[in-house]
Structures are given as structure tokens and as C-alpha cells.
Amino acid sequence: MGSCNGFFRALRKDTGTPVWTYDTRQDGGPSEFHGDPVVTDDLIVIASDHRTDSGKGFVYAFERNTGKLRWKYPVGHGAMTDLLLRNSILYVVTLEDELLGLDVATGHLRWKFPSGASNEDFFTNSSPALSNGRVIFGGLDGTVYALDGDSGAVAWKNPLSFRVSTSVAVQGASGYIGTIAGRLYRLDLNTGAVTADVPADGRAEGKLTVCGKSLLGFLGNQAVFGLGVEDAKIRWTQLAAKEWTSARPYCAGDSVLVGDGDALTVFRVSDGQRTGMRRFPGTIRGIGIDKDMLYVGTLKGIVYAYRRDF
Amino acid sequence: MQTVRGLASLLFFVITFGNASSPAFQTLDQDSRVVWQFATGG
Numbered sequence: 001m002g003s004c005n006g007f008f009r010a011l012r013k014d015t016g017t018p019v020w021t022y023d024t025r026q027d028g029g030p031s032e033f034h035g036d037p038v039v040t041d042d043l044i045v046i047a048s049d050h051r052t053d054s055g056k057g058f059v060y061a062f063e064r065n066t067g068k069l070r071w072k073y074p075v076g077h078g079a080m081t082d083l084l085l086r087n088s089i090l091y092v093v094t095l096e097d098e099l100l101g102l103d104v105a106t107g108h109l110r111w112k113f114p115s116g117a118s119n120e121d122f123f124t125n126s127s128p129a130l131s132n133g134r135v136i137f138g139g140l141d142g143t144v145y146a147l148d149g150d151s152g153a154v155a156w157k158n159p160l161s162f163r164v165s166t167s168v169a170v171q172g173a174s175g176y177i178g179t180i181a182g183r184l185y186r187l188d189l190n191t192g193a194v195t196a197d198v199p200a201d202g203r204a205e206g207k208l209t210v211c212g213k214s215l216l217g218f219l220g221n222q223a224v225f226g227l228g229v230e231d232a233k234i235r236w237t238q239l240a241a242k243e244w245t246s247a248r249p250y251c252a253g254d255s256v257l258v259g260d261g262d263a264l265t266v267f268r269v270s271d272g273q274r275t276g277m278r279r280f281p282g283t284i285r286g287i288g289i290d291k292d293m294l295y296v297g298t299l300k301g302i303v304y305a306y307r308r309d310f
Numbered sequence: 311m312q313t314v315r316g317l318a319s320l321l322f323f324v325i326t327f328g329n330a331s332s333p334a335f336q337t338l339d340q341d342s343r344v345v346w347q348f349a350t351g352g
Contacts, residue, residue: 003351016348303348304344305344306345307342307343309343
């Protein structure tokens with residue numbers, strides 16, 4: 001669990017008791033954490049970001065049980081994307097819009113692919129996705145790339161003309177991605193060809209989530225949408241009472257969970273019907289989903305372990 | 311992989327926080343569905 005004051009912690013799931021803590025101030029922080037970690041049998045790997053002119057970010061590999069730092073790799077101002085792991089290679093996109101392949105055991109660089117886009121404004125980079133041995137990467141230059149996961153060689157690329165504004169989401173042999181032009185694209189991941197071009201009532205932003213036969217995402221900070229992956233049509237949108245504040249829509253079975261200020265709001269994935277709401281004391285940011293529990297983090301810095309009742 | 315990956319005995323997920331007081335662990339009694347809460351200190 002990462003917090004904006006620069007700490008990364010492991011807590012016991014059943015009691016909330018801290019097991020270990022890492023303080024990024026020893027690396028010039030405090031740094032922040034925005035992407036999902038990769039968890040292996042013995043490691044937790046996570047990226048930090050520090051979005052100031054002189055800020056430095058790292059990819060950290062901690063020993064899972066003790067928190068001992070196994071390795072850290074400097075990544076410019078850091079990385080805000082989810083990490084991916086395939087075989088022994090870890091993938092991360094830096095704020096400088098470079099896709100890196102790192103050896104997960106040692107942190108050594110295997111290969112690097114820069115999109116060529118500059119990012120002085122610290123736009124959030126597109127989280128990549130894996131498909132059939134390739135890494136699918138949406139660059140800030142507006143081009144979607146498929147790179148060989150082992151070598152980093154470009155298998156195909158498709159310029160979409162506008163800056164990518166979402167993560168890449170994979171469902172079967174299709175990939176979904178949005179641009180600042182207010183369009184969502186479905187691509188054939190074998191060739192890169194666009195197989196659907198979906199106009200949206202707003203700019204899709206942030207991390208897209210595949211949930212069963214639906215693709216979930218935000219349009220700006222006011223609307224959440226559900227798109228049917230079979231016909232690539234937007235089935236429903238729901239407006240926030242205030243604004244969507246969670247890091248993404250979260251999939252939990254046939255429900256989607258979203259933070260709307262202090263309200264944890266639940267929709268049915270298939271049709272967007274609102275099925276529940278719980279208020280928490282603070283603006284909801286992060287949600288962790290386990291079999292019986294929800295873990296809800298708020299901007300007041302409190303994490304709640306909440307017994308699921310939906 | 312889901313949002314929470316590879317859960318075993320520990321919880322790992324990523325949240326961003328605003329300001330708060332010093333780190334603390336306590337039980338919240340007001341809502342029986344809240345099992346525990348944790349203050350990150352930031």
C-alpha cells in the first residue's frame with residue numbers, strides 16, 4: 001500500500017497490522033505510488049513517481065515477507081503505470097514515455113523503447129498490457145505499439161493521431177484504448193488494425209477495466225461507462241453526484257465499484273443500474289477487492305477494511 | 311490478474327492519500343462491517 005507521504009507498506013489483511021514499511025525520503029522523496037504492483041512468490045515490485053523538476057522515481061523490488069530492498073532501478077521522474085510481468089521480464093512505462101523491460105530478479109535493463117514524446121507536463125502515461133507474448137503500449141505520441149516481449153522489437157504500430165489518454169485493456173485478441181480526441185478504439189492485437197472506432201461523449205481517461213463482457217472506464221471525471229466488448233457499443237453511462245474520485249472503476253464479479261467523493265457507489269456491470277452506495281469519512285481514492293473484504297483508501301489517509309455486503 | 315494481485319497472507323494495493331495525522335492502528339466500532347482501519351500519516 002503506497003501513500004502520498006512517500007511510504008510503501010505491507011499490512012496484514014486480517015488485522016491491518018503493519019508488517020514492514022519503506023520510506024522513500026531516503027531516495028530524495030517523498031515520492032508517490034499510482035500503479036498496481038507486480039507480486040511474485042518472493043517479491044513485491046512497485047514504481048514511484050515524483051513529479052517535480054528535480055524529482056526522481058524508482059522501480060523498487062522488495063522481498064515480500066520482510067520488505068528488504070532487493071533492488072531499485074532509477075526511472076527519471078518515475079512511473080505512474082501499472083507494472084506487468086511476463087516470464088522473467090518486468091514492464092513499466094516511465095513518465096518520460098519509455099517502455100522498459102527489466103529483469104525482475106536483478107533489476108537490470110533488458111531493453112528500452114522510447115515513444116519519442118516529451119512529457120514536461122507530467123501527463124499520466126498509458127499503462128501497457130500483455131497479449132500473445134507482446135507488450136501493447138499506447139504512447140503519448142498518439143501511436144499504439146506492439147513490442148516483442150523478449151526483445152522489445154516493434155511488431156506493429158498504429159498512429160491514432162491524438163495523444164493516448166487511457167490504459168490499454170485487452171479482451172481476447174482485441175485491445176481497447178482511448179485518445180484525447182474523445183474516441184475509443186478497438187484494435188486487432190495481431191495486426192494493430194482498428195476494428196471499431198467508438199465516439200464517446202467525453203474524453204476517456206485513466207485506466208480501462210475489462211469486467212466480464214464489458215469494458216469500464218471514465219469519461220472525464222463526471223461519467224463512468226460500460227461498453228459491450230462484443231459489439232463495441234457503449235451500453236450505459238452514469239454521472240457522478242460530485243465527481244469520480246477513485247483511481248479507476250473496479251470490477252467485482254457482476255458489480256463495478258467507483259468512488260464518488262465520500263460515496264462508494266456500486267453499479268451492475270451489464271446495464272449500469274445503481275445497486276448500492278456506502279459513505280466513508282473521506283474522499284475515496286483506492287479500492288482493493290478481496291473475496292470477502294473491500295479495502296477502501298481515502299484522501300484523508302485512512303484505509304478501511306470493510307466486510308463486503310455486495 | 312485482478313486489482314489486488316497474488317494475495318496470500320498480506321495485502322498489497324496502491325492508494326494515494328492526502329494529509330492525516332501520525333500512523334496508527336485502531337478498531338472502528340461504529341460500523342460492524344469495518345474490521346479495521348489504518349492511518350497512513352499522509
